[in-house]
Amino acid sequence: MPFTSFLRSLSPQNPLSSPSLRKLLHPPKKPCSLSLPLSASVFQCKRKLGRKFEFGLLCSLAMDSQSTSLLVLCGKSSAEIEFAKSLKANNTLKLPDNGEVSIxxxxxxxxxxxxxxxxxxxxxxLSTNTFGRFLIWSPQLPSTHDVVSHNFCELPIGTVCVADVQLKGRGRSKNKWESPRGCLLxxxxxxxEDGRTVPLLQYVVSLAITEAIKSICDSKGLPHLDVKIKWPNDLYLNGLKVGGILCTSTYKSRKFNVSAGIGLNVDNEKPTTCLxxxxxxxxxxxxxxxxxxxLAAFFNKFETFFSLFINQVGRELLSKKIMRAKWWKM
Incomplete structure (x- = not known):
């Protein structure tokens, strides 16, 4: 069966009746006790602690702040570390709606x-050559997807943004939801370059996630978790949703700039279950x-799969692997 026909066979009879992405409720936030914006509070912390910042205090400030996002930059090699220094020195990173950023x-x-x-x-x-080597981490963000898509041209390809808490996570049909701690966001x-293959990328991402979980189980001697892909972009475990995937793209200079976002419930049993x-x-x-x-296992798998995906011969081989993957059907 051709790959595209296989995908169509998995779609619901009436896509409009498919359930929307389940919202993950974020616990009520404590009232803000700060009288200063995060950037000013961070500056005061630095004066008290010298060159380094006490991490617990920074996270507390960031979680309480309603207007400022803390971004911590990390690189795997000296080249990526130098790039991080340049981003900070030039205050390059921005958020949509001119949200304030502390780097x-x-x-x-x-x-x-x-x-x-x-x-x-x-x-x-991490053992990749491209993906995941430059990391942006935040204790709390409106959306990791907005960070990478809004700053796409300023970041190296393969940059990943991770958040502990997400307040306005993006889903299909402009759905938004809050994601609490315990999720990989x-x-x-x-x-x-080939626009015909861009819509199929989400299945490569889905496969990489399921294969990453399987590889961890194998390396740790654990029983395999029956994580399945549900058309078009969800991950299910024991019949319950544990994750979702969103891929968006823009076209510029004859290339598609793609931002791929993943949410996976690792350690939070509500509202469904977790790994x-x-x-x-x-x-x-x-x-x-x-x-x-x-996350490391995902990128190690994804980089291999993506190199196959962008090659015609490799794409045919990868398509067969995707077709053999576990799919959840309603």
Whole structure:
């Protein structure tokens, strides 16, 4: 069966009746106790602590701030680290609607072991040449997708933006939802030249996620989690939704600038289930899925798949692999 026909066979009879993306409710935020904007508060922290910033205090300030987003930049190689310094020095990164941004470099963090997202752990597990090597992390953002798409031309291809909490996550049909802690929330950039294949990219992303989870299970000696792809862009586990994927693109200079966003419920059982809840049911081992492990494994898989996808012969081989993947049907 041709790949496109296979995809059509998975679509609901009436796409308009398909359920919208399930919203993940974010716990009520504490009243803001700051009398200064985040940028001013960060400056005061630096005066008190010297060259480095105490991480717990920074996260607290960022989570309480309603108007400013804290972005921490991290690179895998010296070239990416120098690029991060340039972005900060030139105050290059912007948010839609002129939202205020405070930028820090990862080496400026006082206690990196207290990071909610362990950037060093992620980088040490990453083995790619392009994807994931430049990282933007934030404790809270309106949308990771907005960060990479709004700054696309200022960032190296393969840049990833990760947030612990997302307030206005983007979905299909302009749906928006809040995502609490415990979810892997990230968006990354890539470029494509063949517009005919851009709509199929979401299936490559879906396959890379499921294969990443499988590879972690294999390496840790864990039972496989039955994560399945649901047409057109959802991830299901034991019949319940645990993730979603969104790919958007713009056309410029004969190339499609693509922003791919993924949300995966790793450690939050509500409102449906999560990877670690199912893992606890299947195994008594102490290991729990970590966002850093999944993200690194995803990019390690995705880079291989994407190199096949942009090649005609490789795309045919990859299409067969996608067709053999586990698909969830209503």
């Amino acid at each position: 820090l470099l990862h080496p400026e963090i006082e206690k990196p072991e207290e990071e909610p997202f362990q950037m060093d752990l992620f980088m040490s597990s 990230f968006s990354f950039t890539l470029q494509m 670690n809840a199912v893992l606890r049911e299947l195994s008594s081992v102490a290991y729990q899925f970590r966002r850093e492990d999944i």
